Amino acid sequence: MLVAWNASINLTAIREPAEIALRHVVDSLAAAALLGDVGGMVDLGSGGGFPGIPLAAALPIERVALVDSIGKKAAFLAAAVEVAGLSERVGVAAARAEQLASEARHRERWPAVTARAVGSLSELVELAFPLLAVGGRLVAWKRGDIAAEMLAARRAVGALGGGSIDEEAVHVTGLTGHLLVVATKRGRTSAEFPRDPAVRRREPW
Ligand code: SAH
Numbered sequence: 260m261l262v263a264w265n266a267s268i269n270l271t272a273i274r275e276p277a278e279i280a281l282r283h284v285v286d287s288l289a290a291a292a293l294l295g296d297v298g299g300m301v302d303l304g305s306g307g308g309f310p311g312i313p314l315a316a317a318l319p320i321e322r323v324a325l326v327d328s329i330g331k332k333a334a335f336l337a338a339a340v341e342v343a344g345l346s347e348r349v350g351v352a353a354a355r356a357e358q359l360a361s362e363a364r365h366r367e368r369w370p371a372v373t374a375r376a377v378g379s380l381s382e383l384v385e386l387a388f389p390l391l392a393v394g395g396r397l398v399a400w401k402r403g404d405i406a407a408e409m410l411a412a413r414r415a416v417g418a419l420g421g422g423s424i425d426e427e428a429v430h431v432t433g434l435t436g437h438l439l440v441v442a443t444k445r446g447r448t449s450a451e452f453p454r455d456p457a458v459r460r461r462e463p464w
Contacts, residue, residue, distance in 0.1 A: 260339055261307050268331045270307035281433050287313040289429045290373065290398050290439055294318060297371040301390055303356050304377035306332055308339050310400065311373060315349045323349040324369075326356060357453050360389035367392050367448065375400035380412035380424075380440060381464035385453045388419040388444050397442040401426070405438065411464040412442065418464075420446040 261279065265271055273279050287310030294300065294314060298321050302311025305325040315323040323345075325336045333353030340349045352359065359365040372387035372395070380399060387397040401408070405426065416424050422445040429437040453459070 260335075260342060264335050264338075265307075268335060270332065270335060283307070283309045284313050285431060286310070286400065286429075286434055286437060287375070288317055289431060289434065289437065290314065290400075291317055293396075293398055293439065293441060294320070294371055294373070297396075298322070299369050300324070300371040300373060301326055301356075301359070301365075301369050301387075303372055303374040303383070303386060304328075305336055305351075306376070308336055310375050312336075312339060312343065312345070312349075314373065315345050316343060321348060324352055324359075325349065326352045326354060326359060328353070328355040356386040356390070357456070360386070360453055365390055370395045372397045373399075379463075380405065380408040380442075381415040382459065384412050384415035384419060384424075384442055385459065385464075387442075388416070388448045389452050391444045391448075393420070393444060393447060395444050397440075397444075399440040399442075401438045401440055402436050405440070409440070412440070415464045416442055416444075419452050420444050420448045422446070 300320050301324045305311045305327050311325045327333050330353045333351050337351045369390045374383050383399050416422050422443045424442040426438050426440045
């Protein structure tokens with residue numbers, strides 16, 4: 260489905276099935292051990308369904324929300340969830356993460372947020388922490404040297420409720436240099452976050 264729909268909407272630059280299996284599916288599952296015990300998860304900027312769909316299929320997570328602001332991508336996600344037989348546990352929202360964060364049923368309600376290829380770490384903290392319950396965790400997929408991003412993200416974690424942020428290497432053949440960053444939220448997040456995208460650009464962490 261990913262390959263078929265990719266002809267009309269831009270879901271992935273990777274076209275070869277074995278490469279899709281490694282770089283999308285296996286890469287998504289690299290976080291399985293970090294998320295095996297969570298009751299609910301938001302996949303922020305899910306795009307072609309990564310990492311949300313492989314994780315929802317592999318793990319007994321009760322509630323999964325795949326979120327993408329682009330309507331066509333959300334339409335793909337809804338079709339893929341249906342075909343994969345995941346509709347009972349997995350929902351799709353065609354919305355910006357900022358929108359969800361302003362809704363009481365989503366704000367500080369989720370045990371986990373995942374995000375791959377969606378923005379800088381500090382931006383992800385600002386989008387994810389408002390959705391996370393205290394004790395919840397953000398898992399972000401990164402690559403290469405992220406030292407500067409980690410510094411800014413630590414400032415964001417401190418401002419959005421406090422907590423820890425750590426990186427761990429992915430030990431999978433073919434995914435050398437891939438990292439998972441886990442930020443755990445310790446306190447409540449002020450209603451002033453997330454800031455407007457224009458303000459975030461003007462005043463980065
Ligand atoms: N996670 C997928 C897609 C990455 S592309 C993968 O790893 O393959 C980034 C996606 O995030 C795009 O589909 C874009 O529409 C979505 N996105 C970016 N900012 C967003 C926001 N604030 N809220 C919801 N979706 C967002």
